[in-house]
Amino acid sequence: MPQTGLTTPAGSKAKVEALFDSLALEYVREREQQFSFVSQKRIVMELLRSHRGRLLEVGCGPGVMLPDLLAMGFEVHGIDVSAEMIRRAEQRMASHALASRCRLGVGDVERLRYSDASFDAVLSMGVLEYLPDYAIALREISRVLKPGGHAVLTVPNQASAYHLARSGYLTCRRVLGASRGSGVASPRLPWALDRALASAGLRKADSRACNFIFFPLKELHERASEALNRALTPLSGWAFAPFLGAQYIVKAQKTVWASAPYG
Numbered sequence: 001m002p003q004t005g006l007t008t009p010a011g012s013k014a015k016v017e018a019l020f021d022s023l024a025l026e027y028v029r030e031r032e033q034q035f036s037f038v039s040q041k042r043i044v045m046e047l048l049r050s051h052r053g054r055l056l057e058v059g060c061g062p063g064v065m066l067p068d069l070l071a072m073g074f075e076v077h078g079i080d081v082s083a084e085m086i087r088r089a090e091q092r093m094a095s096h097a098l099a100s101r102c103r104l105g106v107g108d109v110e111r112l113r114y115s116d117a118s119f120d121a122v123l124s125m126g127v128l129e130y131l132p133d134y135a136i137a138l139r140e141i142s143r144v145l146k147p148g149g150h151a152v153l154t155v156p157n158q159a160s161a162y163h164l165a166r167s168g169y170l171t172c173r174r175v176l177g178a179s180r181g182s183g184v185a186s187p188r189l190p191w192a193l194d195r196a197l198a199s200a201g202l203r204k205a206d207s208r209a210c211n212f213i214f215f216p217l218k219e220l221h222e223r224a225s226e227a228l229n230r231a232l233t234p235l236s237g238w239a240f241a242p243f244l245g246a247q248y249i250v251k252a253q254k255t256v257w258a259s260a261p262y263g
């Protein structure tokens with residue numbers, strides 16, 4: 001198919017695939033133990049609570065959300081760019097009682113292999129920050145959603161105290177020659193994501209922030225950082241939370257048709 005949009009260059013995507021192939025086992029062992037993930041998951045489930053039908057999880061990793069999504073009554077399709085993540089997700093689901101309502105496969109959020117308007121909900125946790133430009137991914141998510149369907153997306157929050165302080169520190173190190181390059185993930189500004197959602201035909205319906213961590217406390221004293229995070233978590237719906245929570249969670253509803261990025 002000829003492409004008209006600017007998808008992520010193959011080299012960057014291959015780097016992300018290799019990174020997550022190598023991290024798959026760690027995700028299986030640790031993801032559900034991390035308070036940062038548990039608090040994010042709680043909010044995501046709350047935002048999806050009133051919805052049913054077919055749900056697509058893009059970047060499903062080793063499938064930590066799948067059992068809960070199935071238990072909520074969704075028919076779930078999970079895709080991930082990492083074949084190793086999908087293999088782990090398949091292992092998790094192999095003996096699950098609701099496995100017949102779950103389909104898994106390797107896939108790219110920028111080229112979804114689904115027809116227009118085929119899902120009632122799309123979930124994407126921690127994926128958009130791995131794309132240099134998330135506009136195509138948002139249009140694809142919008143395209144596969146039925147009109148009136150909902151997307152719930154999470155990204156690291158560039159405007160949070162943690163990411164501002166950490167990126168300032170890393171920039172200083174680079175300027176002083178103490179480190180080279182940057183990581184493969186880029187935190188995003190909540191209001192820029194909200195605007196991009198609107199351009200993709202997705203109207204913001206709700207948002208939260210979570211993961212109240214601070215630099216360099218998190219790096220220096222993980223246990224103290226987690227205790228503070230737990231104590232501040234009840235603030236996640238407050239107006240100032242987007243400046244403190246290192247993770248931004250947004251729910252948006254498809255209002256109009258978005259045409260495919262390539263034809």
Ligand SMILES: C[S@@+](CC[C@H](N)C(=O)[O-])C[C@H]1O[C@@H](n2cnc3c(N)ncnc32)[C@H](O)[C@@H]1O
Pocket residue numbers: 016017020027031058059060061062064079080081082085107108109110124125126127130
């Ligand atoms: C930070 S992990 C999060 C995994 C899972 N959503 C979770 O919260 O446990 C990001 C996941 O997104 C996947 N991913 C990155 N880029 C992707 C893309 N273009 N299409 C689909 N999945 C992608 C990675 O392979 C990885 O499994």
